[in-house]
Amino acid sequence: MEIKVVKKVLDANDEMARQNREMFKEKGVFVLNVMSSPGSGKTATLVKTLGRIMPDIKCAVIVGDICTTNDADRLATTGAPVVQINTDAFGGDCHLAAHVIKKAAQGLDLDSIDLLIIENVGNLVCPAEFDMGENARVVILSVTEGEDKPVKYPLMFRVCDAALLNKIDLLPYLDFDIEEAKGYIQKVHPEIDIFEISARTEHGFDKWIEWLKEKIVW
Numbered sequence: 001m002e003i004k005v006v007k008k009v010l011d012a013n014d015e016m017a018r019q020n021r022e023m024f025k026e027k028g029v030f031v032l033n034v035m036s037s038p039g040s041g042k043t044a045t046l047v048k049t050l051g052r053i054m055p056d057i058k059c060a061v062i063v064g065d066i067c068t069t070n071d072a073d074r075l076a077t078t079g080a081p082v083v084q085i086n087t088d089a090f091g092g093d094c095h096l097a098a099h100v101i102k103k104a105a106q107g108l109d110l111d112s113i114d115l116l117i118i119e120n121v122g123n124l125v126c127p128a129e130f131d132m133g134e135n136a137r138v139v140i141l142s143v144t145e146g147e148d149k150p151v152k153y154p155l156m157f158r159v160c161d162a163a164l165l166n167k168i169d170l171l172p173y174l175d176f177d178i179e180e181a182k183g184y185i186q187k188v189h190p191e192i193d194i195f196e197i198s199a200r201t202e203h204g205f206d207k208w209i210e211w212l213k214e215k216i217v218w
């Protein structure tokens with residue numbers, strides 16, 4: 001039965017995620033899972049975020065892509081240790097999962113890390129279903145994607161603690177209605193925190209960084 005098989009996979013993932021969460025807590029590592037469609041600006045936002053919070057906060061990144069080490073190369077310019085996962089090696093999964101994070105974390109010195117950021121594989125659907133043992137989740141929606149994505153892909157917005165509306169520097173060239181987009185996000189998750197940002201100009205970063213720093217507490 002296919003349904004039973006899927007449930008078994010998710011149960012096994014949840015158990016592994018629970019173990020990861022315990023391990024990270026023991027090591028005093030706060031884990032942030034960053035998700036979005038391909039190209040919304042996860043890597044661009046993280047490069048600028050790391051530039052603002054390091055070295056006060058000791059950071060490391062695990063980044064998932066199907067192929068290439070492009071994002072690891074970009075993230076490594078910040079000086080943070082980076083582990084790139086290419087899911088192509090095990091079937092081209094469209095998301096990261098708890099067992100993958102457990103393995104990747106073995107390549108990091110967790111004792112010297114305060115914040116572990118996971119940049120998930122670009123996808124607005126599957127990553128939302130897989131807990132990896134993180135402590136907070138953020139979704140990025142860029143203004144070129146259309147206002148209605150939160151209601152078309154609600155699970156992603158429901159499981160996240162914050163939504164970053166990125167690329168707002170492009171608003172003058174688009175018909176994107178930012179208030180409508182915010183309304184849709186709030187419709188699927190009324191308690192979510194929403195920030196308007198531009199990873200290009202760093203507009204809105206003060207508030208986003210303040211939110212992040214407040215979250216990183218044990």
Ligand SMILES: Nc1nc2c(ncn2[C@@H]2O[C@H](COP(=O)(O)OP(=O)(O)OP(=O)(O)O)[C@@H](O)[C@H]2O)c(=O)[nH]1
Pocket residue numbers: 036037038039040041042043044045071121122123166167168169170197198199200201
């Ligand atoms: N104008 C503008 N461009 C941006 C902004 N943020 C990201 N970009 C551009 O958007 C493109 C995609 O950004 P990435 O950071 O690679 O997006 P990503 O979500 O990491 O993509 P994947 O990892 O492939 O899913 C790049 O060309 C960025 O330079 C922004 O705030 N404004």
Ligand SMILES: [Mg+2]
Pocket residue numbers: 042043044071119
């Ligand atoms: Mg990226």
